[in-house]
Amino acid sequence: MMALSPDQESIVKAPIENSLQVLASAGSGKTRVLTERIRFILENTKKDSVIALTFTNKAAEEMAERLDNVDAIEDRVWVATIHSVAQRILEQYGHTIGLPAELHIYERDKDRMEVFLQSLRDDNVDIDEYLDVSDSRERRNREGVMQKHMDAFAAIKREILNESEVVEKYPNDSRLWKIYQDYQNALLASGGIDYDDILKYAYKILFLHDWVANIYRAKYKHICVDEAQDLNKIQYEFIKALCGESITSILMVGDPNQMIYGFNGSSSEYLCSFFIDDFKPSVYELKENYRSSKAVIHVANKLKPGSQKESDFALQGVVTVKDQANEIDEANWIVNQIKHLLELKTHKEIEGEITLDKMVVIARNRYVFSALKDALNKSEIRFSLKKGERQVEPSSLFCSVLDYAIRVKLNPKDWVDGKKLCSLLKLSSPSEWGNNEILKKWSKDVLISEILFPELQSELLVVIDQLDIDEPNIRKLTKSFIDKLEKFADAPQLENYESELEISILELKEFQKYWTRFKQKGLGDSLQAFRNAMALGQLTEDVINDGLTLSTVHTMKGLEKEIVFLMSMCEGVFPDYRAKTIADINEERNSAFVAITRAKRRLYISYPMQRTMPWGGVKGQVVSRFIKGFPSH
Incomplete structure (x- = not known):
């Protein structure tokens, strides 16, 4: 074990079955204490496993690197963001609450807004006329009204509010609950969920089906939470549901002085008050700053x-x-x-x-x-x-087509990305969505479209349509089209499109790197798991x-x-x-x-x-x- 201060060592070596609250100020070595506590648990139990929950993928990677020399680390420690753990539960057990097997995550704010606006249109609200005003200030005000509704939807999910609580919290908006329900139905009708739904539905699974939670409790008998001052209600209740009555070895580390995500519903009360009431932890404090002058x-x-x-x-x-x-x-x-x-x-x-x-x-x-x-x-x-x-969106036409086509391949009901793809390909959008043959149809239609490189775009759509979604050969796809694009670049008649070709090749190579990173991190094999990992920001590199x-x-x-x-x-x-x-x-x-x-x-x-x-x-x-x-x- 690395040399620890007496205060740090008392936390690391506390009885394994105890719940621990650690209030760790900036620079006090909290990450080190957390990782050494995990190491101590693993070395002093034969088969016990640990879940370590973080708020960012970077923090998860840093913690995993610090534990890299622990025997059987991959089998015994699951280091991940709270959303990643929740997403895994959704993928495996979403069917228990009636969710479809393949769920598309709408990670872009503008896509969620488009689903919301469509839900209003479906309810015969002439929202397009409302937003179509010439005065720029008035238009911003009206767009602000729409954004306030989106913020309210997020708050409803993060605070786990029911109808009566919504009425009480938003007394001046009597229709909000109905509008919220319409938005949720519109999401599911398009085969999708938004970012806040990941925890909302995962918590619902654990809350309603204790047998699912017991599967995780049987393997993971210890839970460690980093940056716990930033927990909001749904995150705290999710962790609590994961623990149930049987998991008592839970470590929460945080600093109330560093709680800066109140706009996401975060509150240090979950670390400093609710955790104390619910788990009766031993309380420790680390104040010595080893970082700063x-x-x-x-x-x-x-x-x-x-x-x-x-x-x-x-x-x-x-x-x-x-x-x-x-x-x-x-x-x-x-x-x-x-x-x-x-x-x-x-x-x-x-x-x-x-x-x-x-x-x-x-x-x-x-x-x-x-x-x-x-x-x-x-x-x-x-x-x-x-x-x-957040994942950077592709800027080239070719890789934008690749991105949207993969989304539609996985979820033919995804009219949000489907419409964007039609716009790029200069094709008319279908009147109904959900046709599994739609990419095949578009691959033929695009051949007579006034678009850059129609034959190449058509071939791309064919290849994506034929992808094995369980084990796609992304390496073969990217190599093949990089070769084709490089041949285009040598054609003298295409010298006006050099920039587009250059960006397409660079972005395709970047896409290939994401796939390699996805496989190296052991995040799955399927195309859906790959898309979800991208949506959750698990593949972005510093x-x-x-x-x-x-x-x-x-x-x-x-x-x-x-x-x-x-x-x-x-x-x-x-x-x-x-x-x-x-x-x-x-x-x-x-x-x-x-x-x-x-x-x-x-x-x-x-x-x-x-x-x-x-x-x-x-x-x-x-x-x-x-x-x-x-x-x-």
């Missing part, structure tokens, strides 16, 4: 008093707070600091050479990066904007980048850098202008705490005293309440 810990404690404790070996570090005249000056100041650090090359408190990949610029939202991007480009400093785990990272707070959560720049720290940006209630402000404070504690050694905080607004006016700014009283240098 003394200077960083000092300002973190100003923001969240008493949250952090210096380790005996903490370095001094630096925190600098600087105001600037405007956002352009702020961007230039950040760039100059970066150049200065690179010119230093080394520093006694930073291990190895100072390089761009040891730095990150964090902001409350991505919109404030505009001036900084311009300044970085002018100085020829490499950078990338860190994104979440871009290996040796440049500077730009990141929002939420995408930086759980990560760290030697040097952190925290920019645009003014009221209305951080805290966000929409944060009105005490709970909202507390969550914004948590976000600021997360941003600050990403820094291992040096933290640079800046804000502009005025900003140019999108409509052209200049507005004075007020320094964020979160950094008032921080030392300025």
Whole structure:
């Protein structure tokens, strides 16, 4: 076992049958404690298995890597996101609550919205006329009304609300429950579910059919939950249903000071209150920050008093707070600091050479990066904007056809993607959906369509139509069409389409990588399992980048850098202008705490005293309440 502090060791070696609550502050080694606890369980039981639940695929991969040297790790530990575990239950036991065998996940917001709008049309609501207004502000308002309904649907699922609870929560929308039911029926009629349905239906299976839960309990006698402060009601109840009365060995690790997903229904109450009441765990606390320097810990404690404790070996570090005249000056100041650090090359408190990949610029939202991007480009400093785990949609015509055709192959009732495919192929949409021969028909119709490379698109549709959905030969498909596209690229008459061909080949190679990654991770064999893994973000790889990272707070959560720049720290940006209630402000404070504690050694905080607004006016700014009283240098 790796060397642990006495506090960490007491958690790792606690009696195996005990429930444990660990309140672990930023930098206190919670991931290490969690993985060592799993290792301890495996080494001290003969056959017991563990489920380790995370919130991101990256966190799951990191934990699995740390446990890589454990014997029979693949048989005894299931490390996955909560949604991935729920999806597996749906795939295997969805039929017990009347769900079809093959369920399509609508992971795109715009696709879910289209299903919602169609459900209104089916209920004789003239929604298209309602949304068709010339005034752009009024149109945005009306689109906002639609989005509020979608947000309400998500809340109903995440909070497990029944009809009377919906009426109570939304007293000014008497038809909401009916509209919600119509939306759910429209989803199922198209052979699909949305992201929130994954947990909703998986919980329903476990709740109604204890025998299904017993199958999992018989194999997995221990459950570990990472980042438990971010649990919402459906996630907590799902875990509780998985445990039942028989599983008492459950470890929940989290930090209430880092709860930043309230907009998803998350609440630290599930870790700090409900878990205590339901499982009566032994309670532990880890406050010693092994990650950050003394200077960083000092300002973190100003923001969240008493949250952090210096380790005996903490370095001094630096925190600098600087105001600037405007956002352009702020961007230039950040760039100059970066150049200065690179010119230093080394520093006694930073291990190895100072390089761009040891730095990150964090902001409350991505919109404030505009001036900084311009300044970085002018100085020829490499950078990338860190994104979440959502799959990037293909941009080439060929790979868009590939994507939509696979969706329709798996689910012929999927009119949402079917209509998009018809639009790409310049074909008329059928009046009814559900025909298993539809791809074959379109492969003939497209030959007389005014589309780029009609013969190639036709051949692609034929190949997809003939795919074995249980064990598709994706490698053969991609290799064959890469060869064909490369031959097209050599044809002199197609020189005007070089960019389209180049992107098609690159995206097809990327698709091939996804399949290879899917197989290597042992996520299944079927085409449906492959699609679901893509929808759940399980196949996206972190871009290996040796440049500077730009990141929002939420995408930086759980990560760290030697040097952190925290920019645009003014009221209305951080805290966000929409944060009105005490709970909202507390969550914004948590976000600021997360941003600050990403820094291992040096933290640079800046804000502009005025900003140019999108409509052209200049507005004075007020320094964020979160950094008032921080030392300025």
